[in-house]
Amino acid sequence: MLAYFLRRVMIAIPTIILISMFVFSLQHLLPGDPLLVLAGEERDPETLEFLREKYRLNDPIPVQYLAWVWNALQGDLGTSFRTNQPVTELIAEKLPVTLQLAIMSLIFALAIGIPAGIISAYKKGTVTDWAANVVALSGLSIPNFWLGIMLILLVSVKWQLLPASGYVPPGEDLWQSIRTMLMPAFVLGTALAATLMRHTRSSMLGVLTSDYVRTARAKGLSERVVVLKHAFRNALTPIVTLTALLFGELVAGAVLTEQIFTIPGFGKLVVDAVFNRDYAVVQGIVLVTAVGFIVMNLLADMAYMLLNPRLREA
Amino acid sequence: MVAATDPQAVAAPDALPKPENRVWKKFRRHKSAMLGGVLVVFFVVIALLAPFLPIAAPEATDWSAVRQAPSAAHWFGTDEIGRDVLARLIWGAQASLLAGVVSVGIAVLVGVPLGILAGYFGGWIDAIISRCTEALLAVPFLILAIALAAFLGPSLTNAMIAIGISATPLFIRLTRGQVINVKVEDYVESARAIGLPTRMILTRYILPNVAPPILVQATLTVATAIIAEASLSFLGLGQQPPAPSWGSMLNVAKNFLNQAPWMAMYPGISIFLVVLGFNLLGDGLRDALDPRER
Numbered sequence: 001m002l003a004y005f006l007r008r009v010m011i012a013i014p015t016i017i018l019i020s021m022f023v024f025s026l027q028h029l030l031p032g033d034p035l036l037v038l039a040g041e042e043r044d045p046e047t048l049e050f051l052r053e054k055y056r057l058n059d060p061i062p063v064q065y066l067a068w069v070w071n072a073l074q075g076d077l078g079t080s081f082r083t084n085q086p087v088t089e090l091i092a093e094k095l096p097v098t099l100q101l102a103i104m105s106l107i108f109a110l111a112i113g114i115p116a117g118i119i120s121a122y123k124k125g126t127v128t129d130w131a132a133n134v135v136a137l138s139g140l141s142i143p144n145f146w147l148g149i150m151l152i153l154l155v156s157v158k159w160q161l162l163p164a165s166g167y168v169p170p171g172e173d174l175w176q177s178i179r180t181m182l183m184p185a186f187v188l189g190t191a192l193a194a195t196l197m198r199h200t201r202s203s204m205l206g207v208l209t210s211d212y213v214r215t216a217r218a219k220g221l222s223e224r225v226v227v228l229k230h231a232f233r234n235a236l237t238p239i240v241t242l243t244a245l246l247f248g249e250l251v252a253g254a255v256l257t258e259q260i261f262t263i264p265g266f267g268k269l270v271v272d273a274v275f276n277r278d279y280a281v282v283q284g285i286v287l288v289t290a291v292g293f294i295v296m297n298l299l300a301d302m303a304y305m306l307l308n309p310r311l312r313e314a
Numbered sequence: 315m316v317a318a319t320d321p322q323a324v325a326a327p328d329a330l331p332k333p334e335n336r337v338w339k340k341f342r343r344h345k346s347a348m349l350g351g352v353l354v355v356f357f358v359v360i361a362l363l364a365p366f367l368p369i370a371a372p373e374a375t376d377w378s379a380v381r382q383a384p385s386a387a388h389w390f391g392t393d394e395i396g397r398d399v400l401a402r403l404i405w406g407a408q409a410s411l412l413a414g415v416v417s418v419g420i421a422v423l424v425g426v427p428l429g430i431l432a433g434y435f436g437g438w439i440d441a442i443i444s445r446c447t448e449a450l451l452a453v454p455f456l457i458l459a460i461a462l463a464a465f466l467g468p469s470l471t472n473a474m475i476a477i478g479i480s481a482t483p484l485f486i487r488l489t490r491g492q493v494i495n496v497k498v499e500d501y502v503e504s505a506r507a508i509g510l511p512t513r514m515i516l517t518r519y520i521l522p523n524v525a526p527p528i529l530v531q532a533t534l535t536v537a538t539a540i541i542a543e544a545s546l547s548f549l550g551l552g553q554q555p556p557a558p559s560w561g562s563m564l565n566v567a568k569n570f571l572n573q574a575p576w577m578a579m580y581p582g583i584s585i586f587l588v589v590l591g592f593n594l595l596g597d598g599l600r601d602a603l604d605p606r607e608r
Contacts, residue, residue: 018449029465137597141590143541145548146564146582153571153578252456256545260568270457271549274464286461290452297452 001305008301012294019290020072023283024065077287078280080273087284090269097167097265101188101257102250104181108189109196109246114239116193117200121208122227132197139194144253148187148260155183165262184261188253192246199242203235210234237307244300251289340602347598353591357584361407370398372405372558381574391576394566399577402558403584409559410588413474413543413552414536420478421485422532428482429489430516430524434497443486450483459542463551470543470559473552477542481535488531492524499523526603534596537589544585560585 051057056064071078077087120132156164163180170177207213208231216230217223255267262268266285273281341347360367370388376396384391390399432443450458462476496502497520505515546552547561555562560581567578 014445015448015452018445019452022449026461026465029462137593138586138590141537141586141593143544143582143585143589145545146578146585149564149568149571149578150582152568153575157572248454252454255456255460256548259549270460274460274549274551279465282461282464286453286457289454289457290449293452293454 004305005298005302008298012298015294016291020069020287021065023287023290024068026283026286027279028061072287077284080278080281082273082276082278082281087281090281091266091284091288094264094266094269097169097263098251098254098258098267100170100177101181101184101254101263101265104178104185105188105192105250105253106243106246108186109192110243112190113193113196114200117197118204118227118232120197121201121204124205132201136194136197139190142191144187144191145256145260147190148184148257151183151187152260167263167265181263184257184263187260188250188257191253192249195246195249196239196242200235200239203238204231207231207235237304240303240307241300244296244303247296248289248293251292337602341598344598344601346594347602350591350594350596350598353587354595357407357588357591358411360404361411364404364408367404369401369404372397372401373556374398381570381577383574384576390580391574393563393577394570394574399563399580402563403560403580406558406560406563406581407584407588409470409547409553409557410540410543410585413470413477414540414592417474417477417481417539417543418532418535420475421481421535422528424478425482425485426489426521426528429486430493430520432486433490433493434512434516434520440490444490447483447486447490450480451487455480455538456542456545459546460549460551463546468551468554470547470553470557473543473546476546477539480542481539484535485528485531489524489528492527493520496520496523530596530600530603533592533599537592537596540585540589540592 056067059067068078075088077091079086080090083090116132116136120129123129152164155161162183164183166180168177168180208227210231212234213226213231216226221230251266254265255270257263258265258267259271269281270285272278273285374397376392378396379388379392380396381394382388382392382396388398388400390403393399393402428443432440453461458480459473459476462479463473466472466476502515502519505519510518543552543559544561544564547559548565550562550565553559553562563581564578567574567581570577
C-alpha cells in the first residue's frame with residue numbers, strides 16, 4: 001500500500017514540473033513586453049529599470065523560471081499588481097468561501113445524482129429510467145450560469161425567497177450563510193448531479209447482472225437489501241473515484257457561479273484577476289488548481305484501494 | 315492468411331449490408347439521436363441563412379424601442395439599446411457554432427496526430443506526449459481556457475484558440491488509447507509484414523479504425539466547446555460587443571432581469587437547445603458506431 005502510494009507520488013512529480021513550466025510560460029503569450037504590462041501607465045525609465053530588476057526580466061528565461069519555481073516552493077507566488085498582496089495570501093483568503101460552496105454543491109450532487117442513478121438502473125427501460133435520463137442530459141446541456149440567472153429571476157426577484165447575491169461567513173451567522181449559499185450550491189450541484197447520475201447508472205447496470213446479486217436474490221433477501229447492500233456497495237467504488245475527479249468541474253463551475261451570485265471566492269478571484277490584468281494571480285490560481293487536482297487524484301486512487309480489498313493485496 | 319484488407323469486409327459475407335449503411339440504419343432508429351440531428355441542422359441552417367433572413371440588422375439600435383417585450387414587430391423583444399433580440403440570436407448562432415466547430419477542429423487536428431504518434435511508436439515519444447497531456451488535463455478545462463484567453467487577449471478568435479488548446483489533451487489521450495488497442499490487431503501486423511511504409515500503415519489502417527470513437531468524442535466536445543465559448547463571452551473574454559453572441563447577450567441581460575427577462579430567456583434557451591442537440595447526436599453516434607451492439 002505504502003509502496004504503491006510512493007510510486008504514485010513519484011509519477012505525479014514530473015507532471016507538476018510540466019505544469020509549472022506551462023504556467024510560467026503563460027506570461028510569454030502576452031503580446032509585447034511583459035514589463036510594459038507590469039508597469040501599466042508608468043513610463044519613467046528608472047522605474048522601468050527597477051521593475052525589470054525586480055521581476056528578473058534581464059535574466060535568461062531558464063534562470064527566470066528557476067527563480068520563480070524556487071519562490072513558489074517557499075509559498076511565494078508573487079504579489080498582486082492590483083492590491084500588492086501576496087498571491088498565496090489572496091488565494092488562502094478566498095479558498096474557504098469556495099470550499100463552502102463546493103461542499104454544499106457536492107451534497108446536492110450526491111443527494112440527487114446517486115439515488116437517481118440507482119433507481120434508473122434498477123428500472124432500466126421503463127418510463128422512470130427514460131425520464132431520469134432526459135433530466136440528466138438536460139442538466140448537462142443547460143449552461144449553469146444561465147440556470148443561475150433564471151433562478152435569481154424566479155426565486156429572488158419574483159418570489160423574494162432567497163437573497164440573489166452576496167456572502168455571509170458561517171461563523172458570523174450560520175443560518176444566513178446557508179441561505180445565501182443555497183441557490184449557488186443548487187446551480188453548481190445539479191450540473192454535477194447529471195454526471196454522477198449517468199455514472200451511477202452505468203456502474204449499477206454492470207453490477208445488477210452479476211452472479212453475487214443473483215445469489216443474494218436466490219437466498220431470498222429483500223430487494224432493498226439486494227440493491228442497496230449487495231449491488232450498490234460494489235457499484236460505489238468507481239463512483240468514489242469520479243467524485244474526486246469532479247473537483248475540476250467544481251472549481252471551473254465555481255468561476256461562473258460565483259460571478260453570477262457575486263460570491264467573493266476563488267472563482268471570482270480568477271475573473272477579477274483576468275480583468276485587472278493581474279497576471280501573477282492568474283498564474284498562481286492555475287498552478288494551485290492543477291496541483292489540487294493531482295492531489296485529489298492521488299486521494300481517489302487511495303480511496304479506490306481501500307474500498308476494494310482485492311486491489312489492496314495485489 | 316488474409317492480406318491487408320478491411321477487417322470488416324473480410325469478416326462479413328457479401329450478403330450483409332455495408333457497414334456505413336448498417337450504422338445509418340441503426341442511427342435512424344435512434345429517436346433521440348435523430349432529434350439531436352434535427353436540432354443541430356436547424357441551428358446550422360439559420361446560422362448560414364442569417365444574411366438572407368428578413369430580420370433586423372443585429373447591430374441596429376432603435377432608441378424609440380428600448381427593452382420592449384416580445385411583440386409582433388419584435389418576436390423576442392428588444393434589448394437595452396433597442397436591438398432586435400431575435401436578429402441577435404440568429405447572428406449569435408453563427409458565433410456559437412463557429413466557435414464550437416473551429417475549436418474542436420483545432421483540438422482534433424493537433425490531438426489526433428499526437429495521439430497516433432504516442433500510441434504507435436511508444437517509448438520516449440509516448441512518454442513526452444503523455445506527460446504533457448497529463449499536465450494539461452490537470453488544469454480544469456474552463457480554467458485553462460480562461461487563463462489562455464486572458465493571456466491571449468479577448469476576442470472570438472482567441473477564445474476559439476483557447477478552447478481548442480484546452481480540448482486537445484482529451485483527443486491525444488483518447489487517440490493514444492485507441493491506437494494501442496488497434497496496433498496489435500492482425501491486419502496491422504500483416505500490413506507491416508508485407509512491408510508497407512509506416513506512413514501508409516498509419517493513414518490507411520490505424521486512422522480509419524480509430525476514427526469512430528474520435529468522431530463521437532468530437533461531437534460531444536462541440537457541445538462542451540459551445541458552452542465554454544458562451545461562458546467566455548459571458549465573462550467578456552469571447553466575442554466583443556457590439557457583435558452578437560449568446561454569452562455576451564446573457565452578460566448584459568443579467569443587469570435587466572427585472573425589467574426585461576426576455577433578454578436573458580432566449581439566449582439561454584438557444585444555448586441549451588444547440589448543446590442538447592450535439593449531446594444527443596454524440597450519444598446516438600456512440601450507440602450506432604459501437605461494434606459490440608451490432
